Amino acid sequence: MAWVVGVVAVVVLIGTYVTWLAARLDRLHLRAASARRALDAQLVRRAAAAAVLAEQAETPQDDLYAAARAALDAPAGERETAENILTKRLRELDGDAAKADPALVEAVDVAGRRLALARQVDTDSVRDALVLREHHIVRWLGLARKHARPTYFDIDV
DSSP states (O other): HHHOOOOHHHHHHHHHHHHHHHHHHHHHHHHHHHHHHHHHHHHHHHHHHHHHHHHHEEEOOOOHHHHHHHHHHGGGGGHHHHHHHHHHHHHHGGGGGGGGGGHHHHHHHHHHHHHHHHHHHHHHHHHHHEEEEEEEHHHHHHHTTTTTOOOOOOOOO
């Protein structure tokens, strides 16, 4: 009789652990999706601020404006490339920034700092979800089946 109680206790413990693991996996994927949406919002904010800065500059900044518009309008597969081009154009702007409205330059700088933070949060969330997806029990039981594999958004900020 004692062995039956022991087997039931072990089954309950294993069931509890698997349930906890599945819930943790769901939370991590939800967090990764939320972080990606926040990153997307910061990317849009930076591109919009760069476009306004390019429009309001004393000297025309056509290449910056074109890069900002390309970043805003890029399809999902080409977004990383467009954002990297925008980052490059913003770095080249440092010499011309003195001629622009300081408030607009500050808005672009703030958007860039927020973007860097959002990218770090997104990277951490994706890493955590991918690590848990590689857990033996998660793979054996297929607990990650219902979630798409999160991917890193690789941009230079």
